[in-house]
Amino acid sequence: MNIVVLLKQVPDTETQIQIASDGLSIKTEDIKWVVNPYDEFAVEEALQIKEKLGGTVTILTMGPKRAVESIRTALAMGADRGVLIDDPATEGSDALGTAKVLAAALKGMEYDLIIAGQRAVDDDGYQVPASVAELLDIPHVPFVIKEEITDGKIRCDCTIEGGVLTMETSLPALFTTQKGINEPRYASLPGIMKAKKKPLDTKTISELGIDPSEVGTAGAKAKVVSMKLPPERKPGKIIEADSAAAAAAELVKLLRNEAKVI
Amino acid sequence: MAEGVFAVAEQRDGKFRKISFETVSEGRRLADALGEDLTAVILGQGIEGIAPELGKYGADRILVADDPALADYSSEGYTKVLADLIGEKEPKIVLIGATAIGKDLSARLAARLGVGLAMDCTELKIENGKLVATRPIYAGKIYIEVELEGTPQIASNRSNVMEITEVQKDGVIEKVSVDAGQIRTVVVDKRIDTSGRVELTEADVVVSGGRGMGGPDFSVLEELADLLGGAVGASRAAVDAGYRPQSDQVGQTGKVVSPNLYIACGISGAIQHLAGMSSSKYIVAINKDPEAPIFSKADYGIVGDLFEVVPAITAEIKKLKA
Ligand SMILES: Cc1cc2nc3c(=O)[nH]c(=O)nc-3n(C[C@H](O)[C@H](O)[C@H](O)COP(=O)(O)OP(=O)(O)OC[C@H]3O[C@@H](n4cnc5c(N)ncnc54)[C@H](O)[C@@H]3O)c2cc1C
Numbered sequence: 001m002n003i004v005v006l007l008k009q010v011p012d013t014e015t016q017i018q019i020a021s022d023g024l025s026i027k028t029e030d031i032k033w034v035v036n037p038y039d040e041f042a043v044e045e046a047l048q049i050k051e052k053l054g055g056t057v058t059i060l061t062m063g064p065k066r067a068v069e070s071i072r073t074a075l076a077m078g079a080d081r082g083v084l085i086d087d088p089a090t091e092g093s094d095a096l097g098t099a100k101v102l103a104a105a106l107k108g109m110e111y112d113l114i115i116a117g118q119r120a121v122d123d124d125g126y127q128v129p130a131s132v133a134e135l136l137d138i139p140h141v142p143f144v145i146k147e148e149i150t151d152g153k154i155r156c157d158c159t160i161e162g163g164v165l166t167m168e169t170s171l172p173a174l175f176t177t178q179k180g181i182n183e184p185r186y187a188s189l190p191g192i193m194k195a196k197k198k199p200l201d202t203k204t205i206s207e208l209g210i211d212p213s214e215v216g217t218a219g220a221k222a223k224v225v226s227m228k229l230p231p232e233r234k235p236g237k238i239i240e241a242d243s244a245a246a247a248a249a250e251l252v253k254l255l256r257n258e259a260k261v262i
Numbered sequence: 263m264a265e266g267v268f269a270v271a272e273q274r275d276g277k278f279r280k281i282s283f284e285t286v287s288e289g290r291r292l293a294d295a296l297g298e299d300l301t302a303v304i305l306g307q308g309i310e311g312i313a314p315e316l317g318k319y320g321a322d323r324i325l326v327a328d329d330p331a332l333a334d335y336s337s338e339g340y341t342k343v344l345a346d347l348i349g350e351k352e353p354k355i356v357l358i359g360a361t362a363i364g365k366d367l368s369a370r371l372a373a374r375l376g377v378g379l380a381m382d383c384t385e386l387k388i389e390n391g392k393l394v395a396t397r398p399i400y401a402g403k404i405y406i407e408v409e410l411e412g413t414p415q416i417a418s419n420r421s422n423v424m425e426i427t428e429v430q431k432d433g434v435i436e437k438v439s440v441d442a443g444q445i446r447t448v449v450v451d452k453r454i455d456t457s458g459r460v461e462l463t464e465a466d467v468v469v470s471g472g473r474g475m476g477g478p479d480f481s482v483l484e485e486l487a488d489l490l491g492g493a494v495g496a497s498r499a500a501v502d503a504g505y506r507p508q509s510d511q512v513g514q515t516g517k518v519v520s521p522n523l524y525i526a527c528g529i530s531g532a533i534q535h536l537a538g539m540s541s542s543k544y545i546v547a548i549n550k551d552p553e554a555p556i557f558s559k560a561d562y563g564i565v566g567d568l569f570e571v572v573p574a575i576t577a578e579i580k581k582l583k584a
């Protein structure tokens with residue numbers, strides 16, 4: 001089973017995000033960069049499949065040079081090799097632009113299965129994996145909490161609101177991970193040492209045969225025209241009362257008369 | 263020339279999801295801003311009977327794609343049928359509810375058509391005849407406005423955000439011919455919650471419990487949620503401790519909810535939890551630690567033991583309802 005994991009490097013979820021002076025991007029100084037949490041699930045699932053069925057696990061990332069660190073993290077967890085598409089022309093790509101680059105890279109690789117995160121926690125896009133599957137003309141299943149591969153087929157439990165759909169599809173296929181699928185392992189010290197020697201190729205988009213005008217800010221079909229902070233919540237009211245019953249009575253009054261939500 | 267708005271409604275087992283009415287209502291507003299027609303679209307099997315309901319929310323026309331191949335959701339089948347309809351009718355804008363299925367469908371559809379998509383939007387408006395979409399990124403720490411290129415412009419609307427408005431329109435029903443193409447993904451089993459409880463992302467009231475619950479007994483929260491017709495949620499700490507199923511988790515690695523009222527009980531208010539509920543209209547925090555960060559995000563806070571405070575709230579509301 002040749003598995004490719006789509007992995008994105010994102011700001012740590014604790015990061016205070018600040019808007020840069022251009023008003024259209026964020027300040028990237030002082031950010032701690034990590035593997036997108038959903039992609040950690042993807043790496044773990046790929047490793048578990050490899051442990052069961054054999055094969056290889058390749059990490060594919062589009063991003064700047066610093067993303068090498070996140071690929072190394074995945075290699076230290078046990079993945080076999082990494083590919084980084086690092087090209088200034090991809091900066092500002094929208095989901096479709098990103099998917100074009102990833103799909104072009106995948107076309108030059110051997111894969112039976114592609115695993116991605118359900119969303120990247122920076123752009124909260126929920127969009128790249130389905131787009132990659134579409135561009136490769138392979139089936140995909142989103143929000144997966146369990147999978148099983150037998151006889152060239154994969155069966156996935158896909159979570160929807162208030163339920164689970166079990167879907168079966170043929171390989172090659174793509175699926176995206178949902179929390180609950182596994183507990184990602186930590187990289188061990190020997191793993192970290194070994195990762196340093198594992199192959200990690202860097203490519204540009206011209207090596208993938210992509211025209212720069214199709215990607216990056218230039219090629220984006222979804223263009224960010226402004227960025228703002230969320231509406232400030234006005235400071236709340238702490239209800240002071242002598243007893244739980246009195247506090248509850250006051251709260252219910254406020255919810256009914258002031259907030260009008262009950 | 264492309265004209266009009268498509269609002270794709272989602273149904274399950276012959277019943278519309280609540281978000282469908284939000285999508286159609288929002289579609290009506292956009293169509294009015296353009297001075298054009300609103301077409302609602304439904305896909306499934308045996309669904310013709312429910313179609314007229316969408317006229318109530320302002321659909322001028324309702325396209326019904328009714329076919330055994332569409333009985334269960336598949337990205338491929340639904341994308342193909344919707345792409346065909348868009349090719350034939352040429353709408354300017356396509357709006358889809360951002361449920362699990364809607365997110366999946368809109369992403370594959372946009373890639374098939376090679377057009378821009380704005381996912382999980384909280385506000386939509388028309389400027390110079392074009393759609394401008396607002397969507398939260400970085401878990402709601404930043405909001406962006408997005409302009410879309412290509413025709414149609416596709417957006418998905420976040421659950422529980424767009425107002426449902428009744429405006430009766432003709433709702434002319436048109437059955438369309440369906441060719442779902444080759445479908446490689448089949449649903450072999452379904453496990454759907456039949457408890458009748460409202461689903462977390464659709465609920466107007468969410469009562470959530472955290473590590474402060476101290477165990478899996480959430481009955482004090484369930485009683486309050488039931489009384490208010492709401493749903494019960496949980497923090498990651500509560501889920502990871504096995505108090506609640508994963509499907510109840512609210513936050514960065516759980517669900518994003520926007521109820522009218524969110525009551526956080528025994529939840530400290532970590533940034534990853536806030537990521538899932540900060541767009542709630544009103545937030546109430548109940549925590550015994552006056553320094554808990556959740557209080558800085560709450561509209562109303564009570565410092566106290568949730569096992570005393572929550573039952574007292576329930577009793578108070580019961581009194582009110584009696
Ligand atoms: C990548 C990543 C993703 C994450 N995703 C999520 C996510 O999706 N959702 C999420 O919730 N968290 C998430 N977290 C975890 C998050 O950082 C916090 O650890 C978690 O939210 C804490 O849950 P809690 O508030 O229930 O527990 P705690 O922080 O332990 O807080 C418990 C609170 O209960 C109060 N308390 C105790 N007993 C009582 C009582 N009897 N009455 C009243 N109050 C009481 C305490 O004062 C305390 O404030 C994520 C973390 C990471 C790193």
Ligand SMILES: Nc1ncnc2c1ncn2[C@@H]1O[C@H](COP(=O)(O)O)[C@@H](O)[C@H]1O
Pocket residue numbers: 005006007008036038039060061062063095098102115116117118119120121123124125126127128129
């Ligand atoms: N630049 C990227 N490089 C590699 N994988 C990506 C990239 N962007 C998105 N992905 C994959 O697509 C998933 C969803 O991303 P998004 O659609 O941006 O929310 C992520 O969890 C990754 O698996």
